[in-house]
Amino acid sequence: MKTVVFSSKSYDEEFLNAANGKGDHKLKFLPARLDEATASLAKGYDAVCVFVNDLVNATVVDTLADLGVKAIALRCAGYNNVDLVRAKERGLAVVRVPAYSPHAVAEFAVTLLFSLNRRIHKAYNRVREGNFELAGLMGFDLVGKTVTVVGTGKIGAIFARIMHCIGCRVFAVDAYRNAELEALGVTYLPLQEALPQSDIISLHCPLTPETRHLVNEQSLSQMKRGVLLINTGRGALIDTAAVIAALKSGIIGGLALDVYEEEDKLFFSDHSHHIIPDDVFMRLTTFPNVLLTGHQAFFTREAMEQIASVTLQNLSDLQATGTSANSV
Numbered sequence: 001m002k003t004v005v006f007s008s009k010s011y012d013e014e015f016l017n018a019a020n021g022k023g024d025h026k027l028k029f030l031p032a033r034l035d036e037a038t039a040s041l042a043k044g045y046d047a048v049c050v051f052v053n054d055l056v057n058a059t060v061v062d063t064l065a066d067l068g069v070k071a072i073a074l075r076c077a078g079y080n081n082v083d084l085v086r087a088k089e090r091g092l093a094v095v096r097v098p099a100y101s102p103h104a105v106a107e108f109a110v111t112l113l114f115s116l117n118r119r120i121h122k123a124y125n126r127v128r129e130g131n132f133e134l135a136g137l138m139g140f141d142l143v144g145k146t147v148t149v150v151g152t153g154k155i156g157a158i159f160a161r162i163m164h165c166i167g168c169r170v171f172a173v174d175a176y177r178n179a180e181l182e183a184l185g186v187t188y189l190p191l192q193e194a195l196p197q198s199d200i201i202s203l204h205c206p207l208t209p210e211t212r213h214l215v216n217e218q219s220l221s222q223m224k225r226g227v228l229l230i231n232t233g234r235g236a237l238i239d240t241a242a243v244i245a246a247l248k249s250g251i252i253g254g255l256a257l258d259v260y261e262e263e264d265k266l267f268f269s270d271h272s273h274h275i276i277p278d279d280v281f282m283r284l285t286t287f288p289n290v291l292l293t294g295h296q297a298f299f300t301r302e303a304m305e306q307i308a309s310v311t312l313q314n315l316s317d318l319q320a321t322g323t324s325a326n327s328v
Contacts, residue, residue, distance in 0.1 A: 001315045002026045003073065004042050005049040006034035007268065011304060012075070016049075019308035025315055033264070039063040047071035047315060052078060052295070053264035058086040065090035071318050075311045076298075078234065079328050080207045094328040095314035099154055101303035106158035108297035109202055109232045112256035116228055116291045117142065136288070143167035148198040150191065150214070151205030151233065152178045159202055160186055171198065174205070195222040200230070207234035217242045226253035232297040235261035240280050247287050256291040257284070267294045 001024075005012060008029040016027060028045070032038045034054035042048050042064055048071075050056060056064075056072060061083055064072070072082060074096040087094050115121055117139040126133065147163045148171040149156045157178050163170050170186045171194040172178070182188070191214075195201070201223070205211050215229065216239040229252055231238055240261055246252040260266070262278060276282055284290050298307075310326065317324040 001046045001071070001319045002028075002044070003047040003049050003315060004028045004030060004045045006030055006032060006038070006041075006054050007051045009268065012051075012308075015304045015308040016312065019305070019312050025312060034060065036060055036063070040067070042069050043067045045069060047073055047318070049073045049075055049311060049315075050081075051268075052076050052081065053267065054081060055264070056082040056087075058083045061086040061090055061092060065092055071095065071315065073311055073314055074328075075307050078206060080234065082328070084328060093318055093322075093324070095311075095318065095324045095326045096328055097307050097310045097314075098326055100298065100306040100310065101300055102154035102158055104300040104303045105155045105204075105232050105297040106162065108258065109155075109159050109204070109230055110162050112230050112232070112258065112291060112293070113142075113200060113202070113228065116230070116254045116256040116289070119289075121291050122288060142200075144169070145199040146171065146197050147200040147202065148173060148189075148194040149186075150174075150201065150203050152176075152181060152186075153204065153206075155232075156202075156204030157181055159204060160184075163200075168200075191219070192222060195219060196224055198224060198227055200228045202230040203233040203237050205233055205237065207236055212236050213239040213242075215239060215243060217245070220246045220251055223251055225251055227251070228254040228256070230256045232258045235259040235263050240284070244280070244283055247290065252289075254289045254291075255284075255287070256293075258293045258297045259295055260292075263295060 003025055005027055008031055013029050020027060034050050036059050039060045048069055071093040077096060077098055079096055082094055119137040123137055143166060145168050147168045149160045150173045152160060152172045152174045160170050160181055164184050172186050172188045173191045173194055177188050214237050220242055314324045314326050
């Protein structure tokens, strides 16, 4: 299938070309983000391959359909950036990679937690400057602490198991209970009951209208003072302005984010030579108890191999049968 790959980086090209070793698909790689201004670049292609920050709204879908594009292949699990209703109306198939390496994201969330708690990001910078002072670097033992995992799909379940193995008391918030986690001793609670008891909260749920700004002024007011908050899910699970206020008041004792609700304007690009105009994001960088990374939780070799393999298999299935097991 003739496919144009938007928002492509060198690593996308490396892994997709490797997975396309037999040349079953003709791939064109474009660094440009798919949006209303760039959708016309899909002219002459059967499919577009997009990532988390590509915009596939109704206008883009209409442009793609008018150009003869037949499929939208997401090289990620989430699909909140695609207007699925419009895609169905215009006859465009939408496929995704539902699970690539849940261990990669779960392990990264644990890494963020460890680093945030023990202030490793601050210690690293201090030592490089010859400062070996320990003041301001104190953390706490994780064993015996209460961790709430919001969303116990594949990623959240792995994170919960790791926290259980460390010796934490683990609460889970999810409409669907995982019997294996319950057998370990994980307790499912409504969010409002879990929040006041939690020393650590980690977000692993998908972004839906119901979960948008799940962490907001009201839910923050229910949290234990000094809570550590980790988000490797989707940026808009958090109301960033409310979180900044909670950092200032001390409700949040530490914040680690691998995602940001306005990240499409920043992440996956080099802005080191420019002034970043996002005042909210830049405000986050001023807090000593905030750890920020640029949506890299998924980024392992195993995950990239799986993403490339499944993405191309989805395209092959669509070409052969018109459908895919990973259709949205």
